[in-house]
Amino acid sequence: MSTFNLDVYMPVVILIALALLVAGGSILLGSFIRPHNPNKLKETAYECGEEPVGSAWANFNVRFYVIALIFIIFDVESALMFPVAAIFKKFNQIGLGGTLLLSILSFTLVLVAGIVYCWKKGDLDWVKSFNAPQVNVASKDK
Amino acid sequence: MNSTVVTYLAQSNEYSAVVAWLTKLIGFNANSLVAFMVFAVASLVVVGALATIGGLGTYAERKISADLQMRQGPNRVGPYGILQFLADGVKMILKEDIIPANADKFTFILAPFLCMVGVFATLAVVPFSSGFMLADLNVGIFYLVGMASLVGVGVFLGGYSSNSKWSMLGGMRGASQIISYEIPATITIVSIVLLAGGLSIKTLINGQGGLPQQWYLFHNPFAFIGFFVYFIAALAETNRAPFDLPEAESELVSGYHTEYSGMRFGLFALAEYIEVFVVSGVAVALFLGGYKVPFDLGTGAIFVEKLGLDAMIAKNIGQVLELGSFFTKTFALYYVVIWVRWTLPRLRVDQLMTLCWKYLTPIAIFNLLGCAVWMYAFDGKSIYSIIFESAAVVAGHH
Numbered sequence: 001m002s003t004f005n006l007d008v009y010m011p012v013v014i015l016i017a018l019a020l021l022v023a024g025g026s027i028l029l030g031s032f033i034r035p036h037n038p039n040k041l042k043e044t045a046y047e048c049g050e051e052p053v054g055s056a057w058a059n060f061n062v063r064f065y066v067i068a069l070i071f072i073i074f075d076v077e078s079a080l081m082f083p084v085a086a087i088f089k090k091f092n093q094i095g096l097g098g099t100l101l102l103s104i105l106s107f108t109l110v111l112v113a114g115i116v117y118c119w120k121k122g123d124l125d126w127v128k129s130f131n132a133p134q135v136n137v138a139s140k141d142k
Numbered sequence: 143m144n145s146t147v148v149t150y151l152a153q154s155n156e157y158s159a160v161v162a163w164l165t166k167l168i169g170f171n172a173n174s175l176v177a178f179m180v181f182a183v184a185s186l187v188v189v190g191a192l193a194t195i196g197g198l199g200t201y202a203e204r205k206i207s208a209d210l211q212m213r214q215g216p217n218r219v220g221p222y223g224i225l226q227f228l229a230d231g232v233k234m235i236l237k238e239d240i241i242p243a244n245a246d247k248f249t250f251i252l253a254p255f256l257c258m259v260g261v262f263a264t265l266a267v268v269p270f271s272s273g274f275m276l277a278d279l280n281v282g283i284f285y286l287v288g289m290a291s292l293v294g295v296g297v298f299l300g301g302y303s304s305n306s307k308w309s310m311l312g313g314m315r316g317a318s319q320i321i322s323y324e325i326p327a328t329i330t331i332v333s334i335v336l337l338a339g340g341l342s343i344k345t346l347i348n349g350q351g352g353l354p355q356q357w358y359l360f361h362n363p364f365a366f367i368g369f370f371v372y373f374i375a376a377l378a379e380t381n382r383a384p385f386d387l388p389e390a391e392s393e394l395v396s397g398y399h400t401e402y403s404g405m406r407f408g409l410f411a412l413a414e415y416i417e418v419f420v421v422s423g424v425a426v427a428l429f430l431g432g433y434k435v436p437f438d439l440g441t442g443a444i445f446v447e448k449l450g451l452d453a454m455i456a457k458n459i460g461q462v463l464e465l466g467s468f469f470t471k472t473f474a475l476y477y478v479v480i481w482v483r484w485t486l487p488r489l490r491v492d493q494l495m496t497l498c499w500k501y502l503t504p505i506a507i508f509n510l511l512g513c514a515v516w517m518y519a520f521d522g523k524s525i526y527s528i529i530f531e532s533a534a535v536v537a538g539h540h
Contacts, residue, residue, distance in 0.1 A: 007146075014182055057305060079284075092521070
């Protein structure tokens with residue numbers, strides 16, 4: 001019985017449908033009985049009782065945006081690592097573990113080099129330290 | 143063949159009788175139809191049970207926090223206040239549904255649905271027992287990691303769409319936190335996959351046994367550290383304190399769900415509490431032997447042998463024992479999660495990132511390499527069996 005049977009994916013579909021049903025159903029159920037008296041003040045965004053100043057969709061300094069880029073690299077890395085990890089035991093039993101170990105090591109080493117680079121560049125810090133400008137400021141003060 | 147709740151039931155004669163009867167009735171092979179019905183009922187049971195567990199989770203959270211702070215906690219609704227979560231549910235349904243006028247309506251409505259879908263979809267591979275898991279997908283753990291990341295999208299969209307500054311900051315924090323902590327969690331999972339040699343949850347559990355020295359937690363030192371890395375990362379991924387920065391009450395009002403009211407907020411909360419159960423269950427499956435019962439009682443073979451029971455009844459008794467084993471360990475971890483929340487203070491955002499990228503990720507990578515080397519050097523043996531065998535060899539020499 002090594003046939004690929006799509007039946008096993010049925011629960012996934014059923015559960016996603018159930019999630020939408022439970023979420024939608026509970027909101028729909030409430031809409032019959034809950035009060036609905038909107039007014040202008042009630043529909044403003046909460047800003048500690050003050051009237052909101054401007055929109056929240058303004059430009060602002062997102063810290064750690066570089067992390068999003070590193071994340072993508074590491075996410076792809078782990079996605080690529082899963083199949084290798086899954087066959088490692090079998091390969092080890094037939095004596096090919098060394099080859100696989102070497103490929104894992106070299107692959108990970110490249111990634112480690114990447115994270116070390118980011119670390120040194122200061123992308124993992126709250127305030128990115130620009131070394132060169134700081135030296136200039138210090139020399140000006142003298 | 144992937145085993146499911148259907149393949150477990152299909153071992154009994156009644157199941158094939160029902161399939162044969164239906165096939166005769168409708169005129170074509172009813173295998174998939176019966177499977178669908180069984181899956182539907184089983185999914186309903188799982189969702190019902192998990193929604194109750196999620197609800198009781200909110201009650202447990204309040205009761206345990208009350209205990210830790212020498213308060214009473216909820217004690218009015220039902221005996222010891224145990225029906226509090228039902229009262230809360232009714233209250234949330236009755237609350238007015240307010241959508242801010244300036245919000246992005248579509249994404250505002252979509253966000254809690256995404257969280258619910260992300261969490262409910264992971265329930266398909268939660269291993270309650272060897273017979274009762276909805277589907278043992280051959281890519282089980284990979285599927286789980288993928289589906290769970292939908293929650294991060296829901297959290298970010300909820301924060302972004304509200305058009306409120308508190309929500310925006312909460313959503314931003316949530317996004318960076320959830321994606322960051324996914325890395326150490328995933329790499330740790332990869333290192334356990336390496337030990338087990340397969341992606342399906344059942345393969346992961348079958349590599350372990352019922353007794354603690356057979357668990358992956360004590361398989362080797364790297365897996366032992368890996369458990370803590372995974373647990374910390376799981377806390378952060380589910381936005382639990384001390385990593386509850388996306389909803390930090392004292393600084394961001396309520397973070398990403400500030401603008402959500404009534405049931406829409408309730409869906410976020412329900413998704414969070416179910417997710418805590420799921421990540422605890424995954425930690426149990428990966429490190430603590432999953433549903434395994436000591437001395438192979440779970441297979442039921444011993445009941446047939448010693449008590450002369452019918453094979454199917456013995457199997458069912460084994461399943462009940464396995465359910466007990468899984469839920470005991472998972473609830474123990476669930477308790478730890480709540481305990482941690484009421485013990486540790488919240489981190490600062492940069493500390494959070496430092497912990498993830500400068501500590502957990504390097505440690506996780508180190509663990510991965512360590513596990514790989516261990517597998518290669520010791521042929522996949524656990525530290526216990528190595529000591530045991532070498533002791534036997536030494537004893538044999540003398």
